[in-house]
Structure formats: C-alpha cells, structure tokens
Amino acid sequence: MFSSPEVWREFFESYYQNELNRLADAIISLDGAGRSIYVDFLRDLAIFREGKLAEELLEYPEKVIEDASKGIELAFNIHDVRLENCVARFMNLPLTRRILIRDLRSEHVSKFISIEGIVRKVTEVRPKIVRAAFLCGACGNEVMVEQDDVMLKQPYECRNCQSKGRFILLPEKSEKVDSQRIRIQEYPENLRGGEQPQTIDVYLEGDLTGKVNPGDRVVVNGIVKARPRAYGSKKLLHMDIHVEGNSLEILQQEYEEFEITEEDVKKILELSEDPRLYEKVADSIAPIIYGYETIKLAIALQLFGGVPKKLPDGSEIRGDIHILLVGDPGVAKSQMLRYVHRIAPRSVYTTGKGTTSAGLTATATRDEVDGRWTLEAGALVLADKGVALVDEIDKMRPEDRSALHEAMEQQTISVAKAGINAMLRSR
Template sequence: MYPSEEKSYWDEARAISARGGKSLVVDFEHLIEFDFELATETISRPYKYIEVLEKSIFEVTGQEMHVRFKNLPEIKMVKEIRSDQIGKLLGVEGIVTRVSEVKPRINLAIFQCRRCGEEIEVLQSGEVMKVPGVCPNPSCGRSGPFDLLEEKSEFEDWQRIRIQDRPERLRGGEIPRFIEAILRDDIVDKVKPGDSVYISGILRTIQERGRKSTKTTFRKYLEVNYIESKSRGVEDFEITPEEEKMILELSRDPLIVRKIRDSIAPGIYGYEEIKESIALQLFGGVARELPDGTRIRGDCNVLLVGDPGVAKSQILQYVSRIAPKGIYTSGRGTSAAGLTAAVIREEDGFSLEAGALVLADGGIACVDEIDKMRDEDRVAIHEAMEQQTISIAKAGIVATLNARTAILAAANPKFGRFDPKETVSDQIDLPPTLISRFDLIWPMEDRPDPKRDEELARHVTEVHMDPEVRVRPPIDPELLRKYIIYARRNAHPRLSKEASERILKFYVEMRNKERDEEGGSVPITVRQLEALIRLAEARARMRLSNEVTAEDAEEVIRLMKECLRRVGVDPETKRFDIDAIMTGRPKTKRERLSRVLEIIKGYYSEKGKEISEKELMELAKEEGIPSSLVREAINVFLKSGDIYEPKPGHYMPLH
C-alpha cells in the first residue's frame, strides 16, 4: 500500500510521528489496489480494521496515530443515507450549516473509590458517562461512591457540526436534509459554517427519548474519520465534451444576449430590462484582489420594488432554480440564523449557524420581502453586500464567514403601491445605506395601460391554452445553467480601451451635468461607476469573451440610464440626483429640510423663545413646505441634536 512508487505509507507514518502529527491520511483507492477484500471489509466493519491498522502503526512508530481514509469509492448526499448503512464507512458531501464550540471529551475516566481509595479505569464510548458498578478491590466490593479523577483521566477535543445537502445538488421542490457529525482530536475546528465539505465517517445512531420512556426510533449521526473543505465555486460542476460543444456553438450566436434574457422566467410577460439585469447578475463580473489586499467584488446586486401581483416572487423562484447555486428565502429567514448568521444556544452550549447568504456563497441568494428582515440582519447585511463577508462575535464565538453572493431581492412598497413621485427610500422599509448597495433598482408598477393590458391578458390566456409553446425558453434551462457555469469558469473579461473610454465619458458627462448650477445635485457616484464595470464584464461573459467591448459598455450604460431615470431622479425637478437613492433625500428635499431648521433658528433669534409646532407649520406653509415635510424635519433635527424640545410640541435650536 503506497502513495507513490518511492514512498510507502509506513515511511509516511514515521515522518508524521517525527514531527508530532496525530493522523495518517490514506487514499482509499490505494487500499483497493493493495487488497480489494481488505478495502471491502474496511467499509463494512470499519472499527475492527481501523483498529488493526492503528495497532500496526503503533508497532512501527511507537506512537498512537489515527488512520483516516479519503476518496471513498462512493459519495452520498445526506438525503441518501439509510438504515442499512449503520455501522459502515460512508463518503458524504454537504455544506456545513452549524458548528459548535470545541469541548473536552473524556475517553478514559479514572475513578477513585471513596471507601478504600482504589482507582478504577473505565473506557468511555457514546454520549452517556459510564461509571463503575462496584469497587473491584476484593477487600472492599462496595458500590461506591466514586470520585472522578480529572487530572488522571484522558481527554480529547470534541466538536459537533451539522451538514446538509448542497442546494445546487437539489432539484426544484426537494427539501435539503441534514445530519449531525462528530469531530474528534486533531480534526476539530477545520471547517466553518458555509464551507462545502467531503466527509468520510461511520454512520452511528443514538436512541431517541420521550418524556417518560425511550422510543423505538433512533437519531442518525456521523462519527467523522476524515474531513476536507472543498471549493464552493463553479469548478466542481461537471460539463461533458458534448455539452461544451453545444455551449461554444451557442456563444457564437449574434443574438445570444437576447436569447439568455428571454430564457429567464419565460412564462412571465414583459420586464425586458429586469430580465436582462438578472441575466447579467447570473454571469457576474470578475472579482479582483488588489496588491494591498483589498477585494473588489464581482457579484451584482439587484433590487425589485413592486406592487402586489406583478410576479416578483415568481421571478425570484425561477432564478433560484436555474442558477448554478441558488437559494430562495424570505427576508425573515427560514431559521434562527436568518439571512446572515447567528449564535444559537443549545442544550450543551453555543453553536454558530449560517444563514441564507452564507449558504449561497459562490452563487445567488434570492431574498423575497427583504424589507421584513430581522434587526440583526439589517446590521450584518451591509458588510455582506460590499465586503462579502459576515463577521460575528457573540457568546465567546468570534468568526468571519464568506458570503460571496449575488443578491436578487424583492421588496413591497410601504403603502401598497409604488409611487414614482416619491423616492425609493421613502417607500420601502430599508435604510438608504442598504438600498445604495444595489447595482440596479427596478420599480415594478401595475399601471392601467389598454395596449399593454391586452397583450398581457393574451399572453396569460395563451399560456393556459398551450403552455408547451408559450413558455418554451429559447435556451433549455439545464443547458443555460451549464452555460453560466462554463462562462464563470472560463471567461475572465477585462475592459478594452474603447469600453473604458466610453464608461469614463458617460461618468464625467453625468457628473458635469449639474456643474453649472449653484449647489447642483450629484447625478452619479463612484459606486455606480463600479457597478457599470461589473455589468459590462458580465455582458462580455455572456458571450464567453475575455474582452469587454464598446458595445458591452453602451448596452450597460443604456440599462443604468433607464434604471436611474426610474429611481434616481429628484421627483420635483425631474433631474438625475443619486442622493434620491444614496440618502433618500434629493437636493430639493434637503433644501426644504434645511429651511425648516432656519425658520426655527430665525424665530428664536427674533423672539428669544421656543416655537410651537403650530406656528412652525404656518411659517413653513407660507414658503410652500408641506406639513409632512415639517414633521420629518423635526424628527431629523431632534435626532441630530440641532434642536431640542423644552416642552411637548415646542422647539428650540441647540446653539
């Protein structure tokens, strides 16, 4: 049995022993080549044969060492584990969703009889502590009491993790199953929530207990022999030569971008710009790490804000199914971990549990009703969307988890329907700092329009009459999924000089639009510039190109302009004002808020006393400022400390 022609596993074991290692990792393929019958028996009766191998190593090296097997011939999903595999060595793949703290577990307990002082060794196995029945001293023979001698007992590190089926391995409607796994000694603390892992482990069971008696059912768990963290990128998807040929042929189609767009939620009528944005999001830009360690994200984030019944949820569900790694969830989250991560209190301590954004690492998270997320998520999601990590420090657990995830989110307007006369921030229950982290924001309005209504109604009725024809996408969903994987794996586009100049020209022209006006608004910022670059790279990827062309730049600029036209304008002046998104307050609104403060200060300077809310409303009304804005100004300036309330309904400037 050998890892190479020159070196045997015995040599490897001696080398590990010399450097103080605790485990010898054996490739199971080598064991099969060495002795097929021994390999078969090891899978069927792992405890017996692993013990034999470990004794042999001890005889050679003089040191106790674990034998750990990797690369088992069959790898199962969690949902495929059954009762006929109990006691056998299994290979299992999944994603880590929960990790407990590391604890000391007793292996060999030394007890001392209180009556005669006799010391008794009791080997421990299972979850319940075994204690001596009677004192083995012939002159004593009593049944205790016994004291545990911790300083003489033998302990090892112990940790429990939970793994579940990887979402990308499931098909629509399948529920991911989970199983707990126990790590011991030198393999604890090797993984964190969100990691994709391969495990070699022995399937064991523990009897479930009711309130008054034990049950006839047992809970499964894995006693881990070997664990390895794997990449969660697109590298681990298999594409056959035939599929590669179809993908390359498809990429040469001059209408490929339109075909990909039209293959997204084909059963839903219209929304061409939104579908194109989602197509760009699925392919994504190129993530880059700068020499100083700064990471620039390549994933695009898209927000849909829409009226009831405009198919937001259906679009999100469809995208989660065709994306190579897609998770669909609600803003409230489906577990205690919510969208980001949480420290969970369990019977025996605390565990760190991954939320949807961590589980979707390397893919896309489709978050419906994002405006209803938990307060803890509101804080953590800012970091997740920009730095693409989630940091947590609670109950002694300090960790940073990867969340390299594109976010496709949907939100409902506070007052039922989207109002184009108001800013996005005023209409959804999300802070402007979070809204500004979306590359594209699309309102989905249900406006009466005779022509569009007729086309929509005809589309819906025809879908019911002949769904096979009307809902057939230009590209088969499974092929599109493979096309996305291939593009993300093989295409790493960079800006051409022409594309760079076009994006630069657009940015400078937009910035200078308001330059001539005193105190003009800011139409666009560097954040939108970076978004344009990501979107342009994504469009090049859709063509499997390693170069972003001027046409790519023009098309994403068109998309960005249309997006800004819908949500990035001052409702009063109708001019581009990115602060409508970035802060929720366009220039005209900021000026009016400031004018309310000036009225309060002017009143105090003139009369030397506080102004009542009624008087303030009247003075503001004379200048055309509505009462709703006056109330907003009062709240803003009370929070900022510019004014205070000496008595209810009366206000004074602080300085």
C-alpha cells in the same frame, strides 16, 4: 477476517513509509498535532491484497480501524519508536459509497460510508473523556474506566477493596480528546421544490476538530452509529443516527463541473460572433415573461458575474453585482426570482416575511442537546458562491434588513458572540 494488525503493518510499510517517518518525527519532537495517517482508499487500499482490507473496512469499520491503528503502532520507522495513539483515516472512497443524507437507512448502521453536504452548524471544540479516572471513596484506590457512550460510565467495583460504593471522578487524571459536533445539510440546489433539506450530525475528534466553518462544502467519511432516544432517564426503542467522522474532505467552493460537449463548444463559439448576443442572452431569461428587457439583461449579467479586483493598497473590490427589484404587486417580480432559483447552479430562496437577520446571516446559539455554543449558518452563507434570493424584502424589519449590508458589500459575515469569533463568507 483477513484484517489484523500484522496485515496493516505490512500495508503501511509498503505504501506509507514516509508518513510513518513523519509521525515518528512528531512523536520524538513531542509535537501533539496531527497524529494521523490519511489513506487513499481508491489509489492504495483498493489494490492491496485484492482489495480484501478495503472490503472489510466498509463492512466492519470499527474492528478494521482499530487493527489499522495497531498496525501503525507496530510499523517500522526511522526513529524506531512505538507510534502510539495514531489514527488511520480513510479518504477518497468510491462514489458508490456516497450515500445521500435522506437515503440513510438501518442497513447502513455500523458500516463505513461517505456523505456530502454543506456544513450548517458547528459546536465549540471541547474536551471529552475517553478513559475516566475515579477515586474509590472507601480505600482511596484509583480506578480507570473506558468510556464509549455519551453518558459517563461509573466503575462496577473497586479492584482493590471490592467496594461498590461511592466513586469520585478525577477530571484532571482522566484521558481526554478534543471533540466537536457538526451538522451537515443536503445541498440546497439538489432539492426538488418544497422538499425539506435533511441533516445529520457528525461527531469529530482529535485533529479533525476545528477544521470546518458553517457554509463549507464537505465530504465526511465515517461510521454510521445508532443510539436509542432517551425519554427522561428511560431509553426508547426508536433510535437516532449520527456519523462518527473518520475523515473530512473540504471541497473547493466552485461551481459543479458541467459536461460540455464538442457540439456545445461549437454553438458557444458561433454565438460569440453574434452581434445580438446580449439581447439573445437577456431574452432567454424567463422567456415566458413579456418585456422587462433591462431587468433580464441585469439578471443575465449577475448570473455570469464579474471579477473581483485587488487594489495596490490591498483592499478588494467585489466582482459580483446585487439587484434590487422594486415594483407594484403582480408585475412578475417573484416569477423572475423563481426562474433564477431554477436555473442558477447554486441558489437559496427565502422570503423576507418572518426572516430574521440570524436566519439570513449566522447565529450563535446554545445547543439543545448538550448546551454547547454552536454557530449556525443562515441563507446567505449557504448561498456562498451562488445566488441568494430574498423575496418580499420590504416586509422585513429594518434592523433585520441591515444585517444584509456587510454580507453584500464586504461579502463576509462576522459573528462575535459568546466567545465565538468567526468570519464566514457570502460571495
């Protein structure tokens, strides 16, 4: 292996001296927040020593990240302090390491990868023990045990009296770190018809916790971990995978950038001169359906969207319009919806029948794994900055339908339940 604390010390001193000094400042002033250095993978790491460290990080992330943290500890800084317990975080990975959630396989286990998706669920931020302190029941000696699994590991024996007997956990003397679990889902717009969106859980620690909300679009860089499924107290051969997050990049919530060629620009400019522009655009919506010019025009205007206005007194007026289609059965309302679902760059399709207010907006539930409260995003949050299409809205129960009011007019969704107070966006 090329990676060692010494090589990392050299790397940080030559590329991140300002960051090292900032960490030293934070340690001197006892500021607990943000003890980490963000390393730009493509800009810096990939060119350092012919990219050897970069390659090793991708293949053996566990050891390399540990080396990097030790390297930070050794590094020179203005206050000449030891930069203890600092974490190296890596971002801006090459797109070749960007793995689709549905393509995660056993070959990726223990490797450093990057996944992109929409945050579906977040748990509360809670402390987690990393080094547990135990009291020996026989002699009263204190024993520390490193924890690296989900289950609490007991000491094997007391170093003082060799007793293998009873040990009492001392929570207040144990070393703890903030922890949070989030669930990432594939982008709804990337699914082909009928595909079930796939998800993966990401474990976050330290200063990464409490950063994201359901509905956020993120890139998570981290290590793929596998662990045997538990069946009662037994462990099975089948494994579940999750990602141990090393860094988070929250993406700007804008439409994906389209490639517009010069020819496109020419055509667009040409069209803008056309006196029948409105009709032409409207006609291009669901051309297979005959008539309904007004509805098609309304849909076109909705897809283009408007501009939100801010009034002098600070209140805001939304810039997006909502459309309610009412009509007899069999007059192509659902056809229109499906057409919009196909062409809108970001859209979520759901049907009112059987949909609850929680499924549309957001809900706080107790998690099935560890009983923590989690906040889960519904269809309107997932369609933030896009189009949410609700078919058969009349089949919804009135109390569920009323959940739409805040989401439509204020374009926010407030959740206040079980100590979770959150405001999500639904634009």
